[in-house]
Amino acid sequence: MALGSASTLFLPAFFTTSCNANGVRDNGNFASYDDIFNETYPFTLDPLPYAADALEPAIDAKTMEIHHGRHHQAYLNNLNNGIEEYEDLQGLTISELVSGLNDLPSGIQTLVQNHGGGHINHVLFWNTMIPGGSDATSSLADAIDRDFGSLDNLKEELISAAGGVFGSGWAWLAADSRGALSVVQTPNQDSPLTDGLTPLTGVDVWEHAYYLRYQNLRGDYVENWWDLIHWEKVSEIYEQVV
Ligand SMILES: [Fe+2]
Secondary structure, three states: OOOOOHHHHHOOHHHHOOEOOOOOEOOOOOOOHHHHHOOEOOOOOOOOOOOOOOOOOOOOHHHHHHHHHHHHHHHHHHHHHHHOOOHHHOOOEHHHHHHOHHHOOHHHHHHHHHHHHHHHHHHHHHHOEOOOOEOOOHHHHHHHHHHHOOHHHHHHHHHHHHHOOOOOEEEEEEEOOOOOEEEEEEEOOOOHHHHOOEEEEEEEOOHHHOHHHHOOOHHHHHHHHHOOEEHHHHHHHHHHHO
């Protein structure tokens, strides 16, 4: 990570402006709001927006490789196999499928709940982390102050929610359609979308997300995840909601 040192001075401007302070490119590798929420069938597994070891030591490379390449791929395969049989649903976006879960044909509801949720939850997870974290825009920072009192209060609430998930699930920062923020938990691969909220970022507390490095120390994993939050991307999503 030599970028940011004197060597930066000799790099072309387009390169320096496309890197954050940690030297990770942030122009085109990260999914846009549309990429995340408006993808349609057939769904695809995009590469991680950074190297598998880029989030070390908070999240180790082996965990990232297995989590992304096997667990996420499995949700995706099951989702595509299920939707393949429902031509009428193939034009719906992933967020329409998951948010409209209860209106889908009964034969596909559980599959979309588990594997549609599993897909969008993980796409959001990968794309709202970045080595070293990043900064929120003023509109999101102001909303956090308004709804939580401070960023520290949000951190405390989110980490507490993650620790309180019984078994497998997620803790989220979510927004309603008017931009009001809240911290919510979901079990398994359920998404806040099904409850009418837009997830802005979330922490995966399935054991597959952390057990290789942390074993039973979920709290340490969640604390370290907090420092990876790509607040600039979270802000971009928030600004599409309000
Ligand atoms: Fe996961």
